[in-house]
Amino acid sequence: MSAIASSPLLVLTAPTVQPSLSSITAVPITDADAARFLAQASMGASRELISQVKSKGYAGWLDGQFAMAGSGARWDWLVAKGFNAIAKKNTEEGFDAVVWRKLLSAPDTLRQRITLALSEILVVAIDGLVGARWRSFSAAAYLDLLEVHAFGNYRTLLGAVSTSAPMGQFLTFRGNVKADPVTGSHPDENYARELMQLFTIGLVKLNQDGTPVTVNGAPAYTYSQDDVSALARVFTGWDFDMAGGDGSTPDFLRRPMKQIPARHDTGAVSFLGGTVGAGLGGADALRAALDILFAHPNLAPFISRQLIQRLVTSNPSSAFVARISAVFSNDGSNVRGNLKAVIRALLLDPEARTRQSSPGTGKLREPILRLTAWARACAVTSASDTWAIGNTSDPATRLGQSPLRSPSVFNFFRPGYVPPGSAIASAGLVAPEFQIANESSVVGYVNFMQHLIGPGIGDLLPNYTSWQSLANNGASLIAELNTVVAAGQLDPSTVTLIVNVINGMPAGAGVLLLNRVKVALVLVLAAPEFIVLK
Incomplete structure (x- = not known):
């Protein structure tokens, strides 16, 4: 869906000197400070939430939100309202209503904010779902998936996204078949490309502070077309898990896709300097490929910077990116990809908690x-x-x-x-x-x-x-x-x-x-x- 060099080189602002978090939290939180924090950490401030933040402190409020039970699945609301009736099969009825319902009223407001942010990084769009049936349920299932993993581990999230029926529809690898030397056919490369370019490592090699790596003044790219073609072979053999059904209900869209062994390429796959061994079944090959991507040094700064952009500021300093990237790489307990730790560090960072006024901030x-x-x-x-x-x-x-x-x-x-x-x-x-x-x-x-x-x-x-x-x-x-x-x-x-x-x-x-x-x-x-x- 894109050329390798289609994105502009990201330009970052120079690091700025920020006060320490301890010096910020030592000052009483004003109403306006609490509202600003909620503008970053929630779907919107209210007098009730402002009082909570002032009473509990920033960290205490986050802990309460992390501990809060989920507010129910969009899928279940659609079923309860009867949108799974066969007459609704080829419509999008109910989808906008259930999405706005969550965004405007769900009490787990931090979880909703992170789900929205993730939906703008790991993108699926209802109008781009290939196959018109049960679009509302497919899109709702995807948002529910993101919400379930919003405070979890990014590696686990990648695995869930990469086997989800909605993503298989949207980036067209559902039904992907291994190459056929007789007909000259090749696997669909859509998901392999966007998984690297948009969901994990990006186009340009990055330092851990998000600044681009250059060679002789030019950006160094992370992958080549050969890497895309190789990785696409991993995403062969995946299809809907119909579980004996005929599609007269939307249930298959909620289940992870399953492997069709005869369609999967079991040859060795080498990409980004790593290798997925020969003879692996589709699920094992997928896990191995995602492990290679998850270990890539670009992942932490690439995803961390985008989360900062979605929640706090469009142009974070390189120091801010470096701090959050470090937490992404190691949450303090040698765990990589801990989203809860990343979100906490990001929203409590001095650069987030200091009211900014200079040009280029915000x-x-x-x-x-x-x-x-x-x-x-x-x-x-x-x-x-x-x-x-x-x-x-x-x-x-x-x-x-x-x-x-x-x-x-x-x-x-x-x-x-x-x-x-x-x-x-x-x-x-x-x-x-x-x-x-x-x-x-x-x-x-x-x-x-x-x-x-x-x-x-x-x-x-x-x-x-x-x-x-x-x-x-x-x-x-x-x-x-x-x-x-x-x-x-x-x-x-x-x-x-x-x-x-x-x-x-x-x-x-x-x-x-x-x-x-x-x-x-x-x-x-x-x-x-x-x-x-x-």
Whole structure:
């Protein structure tokens, strides 16, 4: 799906001197500090979560989230709602509802945030699933898989992803057959290529701090086309585990794929300097190949940097990447790939916990997270449990982004994307989320949120009670929204502007106060200081 050299060389900022974590945690956590932490570590802040963070501390709150039981499978919700009826077989009905339901209301909010991040690294997209039947269940099964492994080990996650029916559909190695010298056919190389390029080691060799390795001033690449062709032979013989079924139910999409021995290439496979021995069955060959990739020195900095980008900042310093890469390589107990340890270290890192103001720091909030910030702050519910937000992919009328609806395996945006002709480009920085930011999507986002907050969609019900109690005083209302929704980032001039608008509206009680809250919310959510998280 891509050429070997199709990605730009990633440019990193120079290391910056950061205060120690002990010096940060020694200072009492403010409401705005807690909200900023939650903007990185959750699907959105609320007064309840802010109180939890202040009471437990950053590390204590993370421990509580790590220990929290899961919030139920998307698959089970689809079944409970009857979407497994045969009449739904060739539809996507129920999928958007169950995805938004989790993102907006599940109590295990850290797990949901990490699941979303992983879905943008190990990409599957519902519209790209080959074979139209039971798309909702296939996509739901994939998100459930990511969620189950979100706090586990990356090697285990790679194994689960590499045998999952949804990935087999999306990257087309389901049904892959060994080469036939008579017909001249060769195995499908899709998954082998993207497994290396996007899911494990990347295109360019990296130092452990994420900086590129160069040879005579040029980037050194991690793999060749020969490596792709060799690895593709491992991914032969995999197919749906129908378990005697005929596809009249979606259950086969929840089971790992199985091996068809006659279709699998049992010859020795050499790639990236390692060898998968001859005569191995498909499952053993897969394990051996994944072990080679998991041991590769590029894996830790490549995945660590992307997790930092998804949660904290688009341009982490090389020192930040090095610290997280070290934890990925060894969690302190000689375990490699411990995602819980990586997430903990990443979110507690001084570079994450220090409020940044210099150019090039922070990140553009992706549209999904702008919506969830509003929904979580006002505890949105759906009385009928239908969560009728729908597909929000249209940039002109909606968000320009919708969960698990990436246009390709390269996600909605590339980790190394540079807006052309911009100050960001001139500064040698990257800005991934800007790849889906344009004139249409900027206006579409504001209009969609105005509709969502104004007349609303379906039976989604936000709780504005506490904000209505402040709404007769514009300054009090905006101070609260600035803290909870915008993490205290609004510039004083922006605050003054919005306060003047609110104070210019009719005051009193009832609907008058509600109107003030709704207008204030739209203006805060449209403010550049909210959209860019520092």
